[in-house]
Amino acid sequence: MQDLHIYLASSSPRRRTLLEQIGIRYRTLAVDVDEGVRLHETPEMYALRLALEKARAGWRSLAPRSRYPVLGADTAVVLDGEVLGKPYDCEHALAMLARLSGRGHQVLTAAPAMEATRKRAMAGNPRIASVS
Numbered sequence: 001m002q003d004l005h006i007y008l009a010s011s012s013p014r015r016r017t018l019l020e021q022i023g024i025r026y027r028t029l030a031v032d033v034d035e036g037v038r039l040h041e042t043p044e045m046y047a048l049r050l051a052l053e054k055a056r057a058g059w060r061s062l063a064p065r066s067r068y069p070v071l072g073a074d075t076a077v078v079l080d081g082e083v084l085g086k087p088y089d090c091e092h093a094l095a096m097l098a099r100l101s102g103r104g105h106q107v108l109t110a111a112p113a114m115e116a117t118r119k120r121a122m123a124g125n126p127r128i129a130s131v132s
Contacts, residue, residue: 006113009058010073029070031057035085043078043108050074051110059114069115078106 005025008015019026033053037046055072062070077084079100087093 006068007058007070009054009070012073015073029058029061033057037083043076043083046083047074047076047108048110052112055112055114067116069113071111071113073111075107075109078108079103
């Protein structure tokens with residue numbers, strides 16, 4: 001594990017591809033977090049909370065001597081202020097795409113990291129892309 005640079009607390013194939021494209025060596029961590037939207041939670045707060053919870057869960061799963069930085073990440077698709085969530089099957093995915101087709105929506109991504117010297121998450125505001 002000496003070549004490891006970070007842990008990735010996300011199951012997204014796209015995130016793995018992005019890390020590989022920029023030459024970062026990583027190992028994925030399987031983490032389980034509640035992905036439900038909480039009462040009065042804005043889409044931005046939702047994306048950041050999930051990404052932070054993933055980073056923290058990954059950090060807690062490691063033995064102290066194995067604690068390389070942990071990157072958590074989450075993306076939320078938002079239509080008319082509603083977080084669409086992950087489709088649960090192919091039919092649901094097609095229905096979601098039909099809802100999005102030809103309509104403006106937002107894609108929010110948050111990617112905080114946990115590292116040993118701070119022992120807390122470092123995070124900024126989620127990145128927002130508006131799609132028309």
